[in-house]
Amino acid sequence: MRERILEILRSKMPAPVSGEVLSQELAVSRTAIWKHIQALKNEGYTIESVPKKGYILKEVPDRLKPAEVVANLKTKWLGHHIHYCELTTSTNELAKRLAGEGCEDGLVVIAEEQNSGKGRLSRGWFSPFARGVWFSVVLKPPFMPQEASKCTLLAAIAVVKAVNKYKGVQASIKWPNDVLLDGKKLVGILTEMSAEFGRINYIVIGTGINVNVPKEMVPEELRATAVSLADVAREPISRVELLADVLGYMEELYEKVLHEGFKPVLEEWKKYSSTLGQQVKVIAPDQTYFGEAVDIDEDGLLMVKREDGRIEKVIAGDVSI
Ligand code: BTN
Known part of the structure; x- marks a missing residue:
């Protein structure tokens, strides 16, 4: 219900929406609308009540609601x-x-x-x-x-x-x-x-x-x-x-x-990527080694060319540049 009220107020912003319109649209009493508006204010919404005109949504809280x-x-x-x-x-x-x-x-x-x-x-x-x-x-x-x-x-x-x-x-x-x-x-x-x-x-x-x-x-x-x-x-x-x-x-x-x-x-x-082309230190679960990060394969595994020329695929672990 509150989300619907907000949706309506937001769609009309900065104009007011009367309690009557809200109550008709949502098929509840004006008292119920008033209670929801109070609850929204408590949640941090700034809603102005303009006599004879209705409610205006002024500001929304900095929350990821x-x-x-x-x-x-x-x-x-x-x-x-x-x-x-x-x-x-x-x-x-x-x-x-x-x-x-x-x-x-x-x-x-x-x-x-x-x-x-x-x-x-x-x-x-x-x-x-x-x-x-x-x-x-x-x-x-x-x-x-x-x-x-x-x-x-x-x-x-x-x-x-x-x-x-x-x-x-x-x-x-x-x-x-x-x-x-x-x-x-x-x-x-x-x-x-x-x-x-x-x-x-x-x-x-x-x-x-x-x-x-x-x-x-x-x-x-x-x-x-x-x-x-x-x-x-x-x-x-x-x-x-x-x-x-x-x-x-x-x-x-x-x-x-x-x-x-x-x-x-x-x-x-x-x-x-800031990793490709860089010299990296690979800390794998079983070993630590140095090499150049040359590519990434189709499954997302990092391909590192070790100092002896071997290409190693890094499955898990961490790399530091
Ligand atoms: C990392 O170590 O780099 C990964 C951190 C991931 C953090 C996010 S925050 C949202 C989600 N919930 C968690 O507990 N962790 C991830």
């Missing part, structure tokens, strides 16, 4: 179901639970804050309240389990395309899925999967974008390596618009993979 995200979304299906919470342990954990319960393909789980945000390689992810975009997408792709990394790679491209629209921002991708800005980490992506032999049940792509995390808020040990979009962008950033934009690119890239195959997306990934 489903109604706000949906109002900015241009997708056909991705993000049409949203699970929002102010606080959760980890949106990936929550998304996996909802996926296990049979949620829709394309569900997006959003939190303003995570108190147990998960990073790659058993690290954590610092996710303070309303300072970033912390979200997970549930996909049910018709891929083989070994192709799951395609989703991680396309998610990284989607984020880079969205953040690079801001003035002064030129982010790049460090294999496999870090998005770097000025050599520091702006975005982390953690992909988790449930699969059976030969088929994926679901993939959860968890993305954390540091939007406006002030340096003094960042834990000491991350300060030298983390960056926020607001540190670099020379224009204001709306988290809602940014999230909607990322989802738009994700859907577009995912559909491209489904209809045209992975090749065009892989080419795009290479364009944004």
Whole structure:
């Protein structure tokens, strides 16, 4: 009901909408409308009541509320179901639970804050309240389990395309899925999967974008390596618009993979890569070695030319430039 009221007020902005029109449109009493308006005000919406004219939506809160995200979304299906919470342990954990319960393909789980945000390689992810975009997408792709990394790679491209629209921002991708800005980490992506032999049940792509995390808020040990979009962008950033934009690119890239195959997306990934052509140190689960990152294969594995000329495919682990 509240979402419908917001939708109507938003469509008429900056003009007022009378309580009577709202009550007729939604088939409830004017008192009920008044109660919903009070509740929306409590949620942080600025709604002016003009005597004899009605309600005017003046300002929306800086929250990633489903109604706000949906109002900015241009997708056909991705993000049409949203699970929002102010606080959760980890949106990936929550998304996996909802996926296990049979949620829709394309569900997006959003939190303003995570108190147990998960990073790659058993690290954590610092996710303070309303300072970033912390979200997970549930996909049910018709891929083989070994192709799951395609989703991680396309998610990284989607984020880079969205953040690079801001003035002064030129982010790049460090294999496999870090998005770097000025050599520091702006975005982390953690992909988790449930699969059976030969088929994926679901993939959860968890993305954390540091939007406006002030340096003094960042834990000491991350300060030298983390960056926020607001540190670099020379224009204001709306988290809602940014999230909607990322989802738009994700859907577009995912559909491209489904209809045209992975090749065009892989080419795009290479364009944004800051890893290819670099000397890298590979920290694999079983060994550490140096070499040149020469290419990425069709499954998203990094190809590293070792000092003795052998080409090694990096499946898991970390590379440092
Ligand atoms: C990394 O280590 O680079 C990956 C970090 C991924 C963080 C995001 S924030 C939203 C989602 N929920 C989590 O718990 N982790 C991912």
